[in-house]
Amino acid sequence: MARSEHTAYAYLRTTKKFPNIWCAGCGIGIVMGALIRAIDRIGLDKDDVALVSGIGCSGRMPVYMDFNTLHTTHGRALAFATGLKLAQPKLHVIVVMGDGDALAIGGNHFIHAARRNIDLTAIVINNSIYGMTGGQYSPTTPLESRTATAPYGHVEPPFPICELSIAAGATFVARSTVYHAIELDKLIEKAIRKVGFSVVEAVSYCHTTYGRMNKLGSSVDMMRMLKDHSVTLAAAEKLMPEERAMKIVRGVLHDVEKPDYITLYQQVIERAKATIDGKEFLRAGPGGLE
Amino acid sequence: MTVRLMQGNEAVGWGAIAAGCRFYAGYPITPSTEIAEMLSRELPKLGGIFIQMEDEIASLAACIGASVGGLKAMTATSGPGFSLMQEHIGYAAMAEVPCVIVDVQRLGPSTGQPTSPSQGDVMQARWGTHGDHPIIVLYPTSVSEAFDLTVTAFNFAEKYRTPVILLLDEVVGHMRERFESPPLEEIQVIDRMGTDVPPEWYKPFGDTISDVPPMPSFGSGYRYHITGLYHDPMGYPTQRLDEINPWIERVHRKINNHLEDILLYREENVEDANVVIVAYGATARSARHAMKLARQHRHHVGLVTLYTIWPFPEEMIQRVARIARRIVVPEMNLGQLALEVERLVGRHKVIRVNRADGEMISPQMILDALEGA
Numbered sequence: 001m002a003r004s005e006h007t008a009y010a011y012l013r014t015t016k017k018f019p020n021i022w023c024a025g026c027g028i029g030i031v032m033g034a035l036i037r038a039i040d041r042i043g044l045d046k047d048d049v050a051l052v053s054g055i056g057c058s059g060r061m062p063v064y065m066d067f068n069t070l071h072t073t074h075g076r077a078l079a080f081a082t083g084l085k086l087a088q089p090k091l092h093v094i095v096v097m098g099d100g101d102a103l104a105i106g107g108n109h110f111i112h113a114a115r116r117n118i119d120l121t122a123i124v125i126n127n128s129i130y131g132m133t134g135g136q137y138s139p140t141t142p143l144e145s146r147t148a149t150a151p152y153g154h155v156e157p158p159f160p161i162c163e164l165s166i167a168a169g170a171t172f173v174a175r176s177t178v179y180h181a182i183e184l185d186k187l188i189e190k191a192i193r194k195v196g197f198s199v200v201e202a203v204s205y206c207h208t209t210y211g212r213m214n215k216l217g218s219s220v221d222m223m224r225m226l227k228d229h230s231v232t233l234a235a236a237e238k239l240m241p242e243e244r245a246m247k248i249v250r251g252v253l254h255d256v257e258k259p260d261y262i263t264l265y266q267q268v269i270e271r272a273k274a275t276i277d278g279k280e281f282l283r284a285g286p287g288g289l290e
Numbered sequence: 291m292t293v294r295l296m297q298g299n300e301a302v303g304w305g306a307i308a309a310g311c312r313f314y315a316g317y318p319i320t321p322s323t324e325i326a327e328m329l330s331r332e333l334p335k336l337g338g339i340f341i342q343m344e345d346e347i348a349s350l351a352a353c354i355g356a357s358v359g360g361l362k363a364m365t366a367t368s369g370p371g372f373s374l375m376q377e378h379i380g381y382a383a384m385a386e387v388p389c390v391i392v393d394v395q396r397l398g399p400s401t402g403q404p405t406s407p408s409q410g411d412v413m414q415a416r417w418g419t420h421g422d423h424p425i426i427v428l429y430p431t432s433v434s435e436a437f438d439l440t441v442t443a444f445n446f447a448e449k450y451r452t453p454v455i456l457l458l459d460e461v462v463g464h465m466r467e468r469f470e471s472p473p474l475e476e477i478q479v480i481d482r483m484g485t486d487v488p489p490e491w492y493k494p495f496g497d498t499i500s501d502v503p504p505m506p507s508f509g510s511g512y513r514y515h516i517t518g519l520y521h522d523p524m525g526y527p528t529q530r531l532d533e534i535n536p537w538i539e540r541v542h543r544k545i546n547n548h549l550e551d552i553l554l555y556r557e558e559n560v561e562d563a564n565v566v567i568v569a570y571g572a573t574a575r576s577a578r579h580a581m582k583l584a585r586q587h588r589h590h591v592g593l594v595t596l597y598t599i600w601p602f603p604e605e606m607i608q609r610v611a612r613i614a615r616r617i618v619v620p621e622m623n624l625g626q627l628a629l630e631v632e633r634l635v636g637r638h639k640v641i642r643v644n645r646a647d648g649e650m651i652s653p654q655m656i657l658d659a660l661e662g663a
């Protein structure tokens with residue numbers, strides 16, 4: 001197949017932005033591929049998709065893709081996306097974040113976006129480390145691992161991203177890994193289709209920093225670990241709790257129906273409009289009311 | 291024309307509505323909260339959106355997102371929240387996203403004195419975010435000016451694709467005054483420039499005659515990239531010096547080439563003045579009273595009220611300094627804008643009048659300074 005015939009080609013900014021900045025073998029590109037396949041399958045018009053990201057290796061994804069793309073500040077992508085979605089409800093707003101981006105500096109925005117149930121699709125690329133800044137520990141770094149800022153071993157427990165999302169109020173929560181690329185695109189597709197705050201945790205790895213510091217081998221070795229250490233939800237249910245705790249559980253972990261924020265705010269607008277006609281209101285201005 | 295009693299913060303809200311603001315995101319903080327409360331009530335009547343975010347960082351982020359989506363957006367806060375917003379003020383300057391940030395100042399630093407007036411954020415409004423960047427900062431002295439300058443803030447934001455900061459003194463925000471309501475249809479409103487070039491020709495950060503590139507909203511068929519990184523005319527990150535330098539020059543030019551439009555001030559009795567008071571905000575009202583009293587005693591005192599404090603009106607101040615022997619700069623801080631005046635006219639010509647304890651500067655304090663001038 002010629003390069004230009006590949007599905008992804010139509011969605012990439014091929015003329016300007018390549019090669020990309022990611023290390024050879026990084027998992028972030030696989031998430032990008034999965035996202036493209038999901039969007040292509042749903043058949044979204046490129047004009048109707050906005051990709052918002054924070055800062056980090058993961059946050060660099062939107063620049064390569066031919067959508068409305070907003071590369072924001074570290075941790076705050078969901079807050080920018082909230083304003084954009086409210087202004088342009090017809091846009092499918094997809095937010096790509098790293099684990100540090102989404103859960104450390106952006107943790108507050110993350111739980112509040114979930115609580116508000118605003119119709120955004122949040123993709124958290126969890127490589128358990130701050131990749132871009134060179135391998136410092138993140139809120140998902142496993143206990144006892146070595147990082148650039150935990151040279152004697154890490155003593156903080158990690159956040160479970162999906163469980164946190166469910167507790168905070170997300171309506172759709174799923175997890176897969178970059179080894180399971182096809183499964184990942186199916187989950188992202190479901191998340192985009194869902195109206196409400198949906199989260200997909202894409203478990204990845206950073207062989208350049210975390211892998212090197214913890215002697216975990218090459219990207220291929222780390223990819224194999226994702227395969228060996230993960231199970232589907234169905235398989236996980238057959239495991240003993242201790243066994244299950246050791247595994248990355250893949251699949252749709254949570255899917256509920258709840259009115260989303262925009263639908264509810266529409267009710268606010270209707271109630272407010274019932275009090276006065278908008279044109280009359282503007283004509284009267286600040287002097288003539290109440 | 292109807293006349294009513296209006297509070298300064300309320301007037302800001304009305305000014306925003308008149309200017310076409312249809313998005314407000316904020317976090318409650320004294321002495322700015324009335325703006326949020328007022329807009330939570332009024333904006334939805336027009337189909338506009340009010341949202342209370344989880345903090346001030348998120349509030350300005352949401353405003354920028356909404357502006358990218360095509361809505362005119364505003365947030366309001368006070369010192370502690372203004373400090374939190376600094377990163378995103380820089381983002382808005384870098385990404386050239388129109389938005390209005392209102393800071394109803396309190397006495398700082400830190401939590402300080404929430405209900406006491408202060409003009410302590412003058413330098414923070416100019417330099418609070420990191421890096422060189424242009425910014426416009428407006429400063430009303432009364433309730434009706436709070437309305438007018440809010441409209442102007444939106445107009446400048448849209449016209450120049452820039453964040454605009456509106457600084458209010460607590461006393462102006464909370465004061466109730468006579469307000470002559472202008473018919474809203476007579477208010478001049480400027481909207482950002484759109485484009486009709488084919489999408490493939492559009493350059494979101496390209497050169498234009500005015501140095502302000504057109505800005506279609508996301509979702510309108512123009513797909514482009516916005517980033518806080520230095521970027522090329524297409525919006526893509528760049529490290530090339532031949533792309534970084536033209537960007538820096540253009541964004542400064544877009545403000546500096548339009549100073550006649552942007553610099554707002556009022557001169558009174560300057561022509562024959564021996565001494566000129568340069569003041570802003572509520573302090574300018576004490577200064578006007580002091581000027582009147584001084585002139586009753588045949589002292590040739592003039593007054594310049596600054597409505598635009600950034601960019602600083604350098605040429606006007608230099609011209610005034612050629613007429614007057616002394617310049618008196620009263621401020622509710624320990625001397626912030628006085629630094630600018632001193633830089634332009636020399637320290638020997640400037641008499642500072644300062645207090646930063648949450649009390650206003652009285653006309654008498656200024657009169658005392660005029661005595662010594």
Ligand SMILES: Cc1ncc(C[n+]2csc(CCOP(=O)(O)OP(=O)(O)O)c2C)c(N)n1
Binds near residue numbers: 058074097125129138
């Ligand atoms: C306010 C702020 N603090 C810190 C940084 C520096 N910084 C850039 S990326 C990053 C962490 C990235 O880690 P993560 O979010 O997990 O993304 P990854 O690079 O691993 O994909 C940090 C701390 C920044 N850009 N802004």
Ligand code: SF4
Binds near residue numbers: 209
């Ligand atoms: S540093 Fe790690 S996360 Fe970043 S591109 Fe390289 S491998 Fe990927």
Ligand SMILES: [Mg+2]
Binds near residue numbers: 125129130131
């Ligand atoms: Mg990471």
